[in-house]
Amino acid sequence: MVTTTTVAPCPRFCTFVTALAVLACALVSAHAQTCQTASDLDDATRSAITTAAQRYFGLAAKGDVASLRQNAMASLAADFSGIEATVKQHQQDLSAAQPTVKSTFQLEAEGQAPAAHAEFYCGVFGKNGQTANSAVFYLDNLPPGKYGIVVIDAAAASGHLSFSTVLQAEGTDWKLGGLYIKSAQVAGHDSDWFAVRARDYKSKGQTHNAWLFFQQARALMQPVPFMFTQATDKLFDEFKDAQPADFPAPGKPADLSAGATTYKLTAVFPETVGTDLDLIVKYQAADVSNTTQSYQSNVAVIKALVAKYPELRDTFAGVVARAVDPSGRDYGTLLAMKDVK
Numbered sequence: 001m002v003t004t005t006t007v008a009p010c011p012r013f014c015t016f017v018t019a020l021a022v023l024a025c026a027l028v029s030a031h032a033q034t035c036q037t038a039s040d041l042d043d044a045t046r047s048a049i050t051t052a053a054q055r056y057f058g059l060a061a062k063g064d065v066a067s068l069r070q071n072a073m074a075s076l077a078a079d080f081s082g083i084e085a086t087v088k089q090h091q092q093d094l095s096a097a098q099p100t101v102k103s104t105f106q107l108e109a110e111g112q113a114p115a116a117h118a119e120f121y122c123g124v125f126g127k128n129g130q131t132a133n134s135a136v137f138y139l140d141n142l143p144p145g146k147y148g149i150v151v152i153d154a155a156a157a158s159g160h161l162s163f164s165t166v167l168q169a170e171g172t173d174w175k176l177g178g179l180y181i182k183s184a185q186v187a188g189h190d191s192d193w194f195a196v197r198a199r200d201y202k203s204k205g206q207t208h209n210a211w212l213f214f215q216q217a218r219a220l221m222q223p224v225p226f227m228f229t230q231a232t233d234k235l236f237d238e239f240k241d242a243q244p245a246d247f248p249a250p251g252k253p254a255d256l257s258a259g260a261t262t263y264k265l266t267a268v269f270p271e272t273v274g275t276d277l278d279l280i281v282k283y284q285a286a287d288v289s290n291t292t293q294s295y296q297s298n299v300a301v302i303k304a305l306v307a308k309y310p311e312l313r314d315t316f317a318g319v320v321a322r323a324v325d326p327s328g329r330d331y332g333t334l335l336a337m338k339d340v341k
Contacts (some may be wrong), residue, residue, distance in 0.1 A: 032111075035122035038104040050101050052174035053150035056170065059161070060087045060181070061094040066116045072176040073168055082278045083179050090181045092160060097154035102162075102223075107137060109149040118142055130230040131225045138226050151223045153184075160184040162223040180224050186270075187277045187317075191220035195235060207244045212279070214239040214314075231297045253275055253284065258304035263297075266324065268305075273334065276317035281305055285323035288331040298333035306340045313337055 038046055047059045056098055059067045065084045067078050076083070077307070102203065123134030137149070148167035153160055166178035184190060194217035201210035214235065219225070223234050246253040253264040264284040271280045288294045298321035306312055312319075319340065322332040 002300055006140065008136075011250075031071070032108075033120050034104045034108045034110075035117045035120040035137065036108075036123045037123045037135075039103070041106055045106065046104060048172075049148035049167060049174055050104050052148070053104075053152060053169055054099065054101070056165050056176055057094070057099050057152055057154070057163055058180070060091065060179070061097065061310050063087065063091040063095075068176060068179075073170075076177060077316060081284075084181060086181050090161060093156045093158050094154060094163070094181070097156035097161060099152045099154050099163065100152045102153045103135070103136070103149075103154075104151075105149045106134065107144050107149065109144050109147070114141060114143055116140065121303075124130065130228075130233055132230055134230065136228045145169060145185070147177070149224070162292060164223040168226070178224075182223070184219065184220065186272045187275060191217045194220065198239065201311075202239075202242060207242065208227075208247065208313050211239070211242050211244055211247065211312050212268070212270050214242060216277070217318045243268065255305055256283070256301065256308065258300040260298075261300065263301055263304075265301075270316070271320070278318045278320055278334070279312060279316040279321045282322045282324055284329070285325050285331075288323050288329050293329060294331040295333055297321075297323055298331070299335065301338055302333070302335050306337070313340075 023154050038050075039177050041049075054070070056068060059065075059071075065080070065087055068083065069080045072080065072083075105120075105122050108123075109118055112210040118139050120137040120139070121134070122136065123130050125134055146169040148165075148169070150165050150167070152163040152165075154163050160183070162180070162184055164180040165176060166176040168173075171323075186194070194213045198210045198217055200211035201213060202205075209245070218232050218235050221229065221235070243249065245253055246251065246266055248265045253266050256263045265281060266284060267280070267282040268275055269280050281301060285294065285297065301321045302319045305321075316337060317338045318334055320332055320334045322330045324330040
């Protein structure tokens with residue numbers, strides 16, 4: 001199966017809700033990785049890939065999770081709960097949406113064994129890097145094989161949704177290997193709006209808000225978190241030196257003092273909760289089985305975070321603290337910003 005990984009230049013967790021985390025658990029070792037765009041593919045191959053993606057869109061729009069599972073790779077079908085939850089969350093909007101295929105790619109990983117990392121460069125690149133129709137995919141733990149990535153724009157009354165499928169060729173079939181459904185807007189705003197606000201915060205010296213809004217802007221540009229385009233590269237170049245030193249980074253926790261206790265923060269990022277834009281903060285915990293204690297720790301972390309960075313008060317509707325123990329289990333608490341005293 002295939003697993004995705006957050007790699008530079010993607011500092012974001014990539015908060016998801018993702019199925020492709022199931023779709024990859026092994027990547028081609030130092031062998032050739034090639035990518036073809038829709039215009040590169042022959043008619044038969046392009047049609048087969050896009051037809052499969054459109055069929056999976058139709059099943060999702062009907063809420064037919066059982067059929068989706070029947071057409072999934074075995075590794076994904078074995079644990080389909082993430083896909084099922086994602087489809088149920090968006091099924092009503094998808095049922096009334098008009099789908100349009102936005103982009104199609106075929107990725108081929110050669111070799112006999114998985115590799116640690118693969119990079120796929122798709123389309124034409126210029127002297128300054130990516131062009132308007134190019135894309136780069138970074139994938140870890142991807143077995144040798146042929147993969148299709150199809151991005152569908154779903155226009156609904158509630159707004160546009162991005163419906164992206166990752167497919168794997170099995171004989172003449174294109175099996176479902178991953179599914180991402182995400183809104184093109186957060187709290188009614190698109191990526192351009194967040195990028196403008198990020199620049200505003202940066203000019204005001206609100207470096208933490210600037211970094212968080214940059215992350216949100218780029219996330220909205222990415223139909224899948226392992227895909228990078230000219231637009232995401234430009235935004236990254238603009239903000240690459242903007243990450244605050246006192247915020248956590250991959251592999252580098254940040255300390256947050258709350259009274260006599262110091263917490264190790266592992267991630268801070270924005271995320272949509274309902275119709276609100278909230279802030280998520282994850283931190284290390286020895287154990288989360290005592291929910292009363294975990295709740296108290298979560299509240300302490302939220303209050304300490306907002307006290308340390310008061311600029312967050314006017315930016316986010318609430319804060320979610322998630323205590324994460326060494327096994328990966330977590331316990332979360334949401335406080336509306338108005339209740340953070």
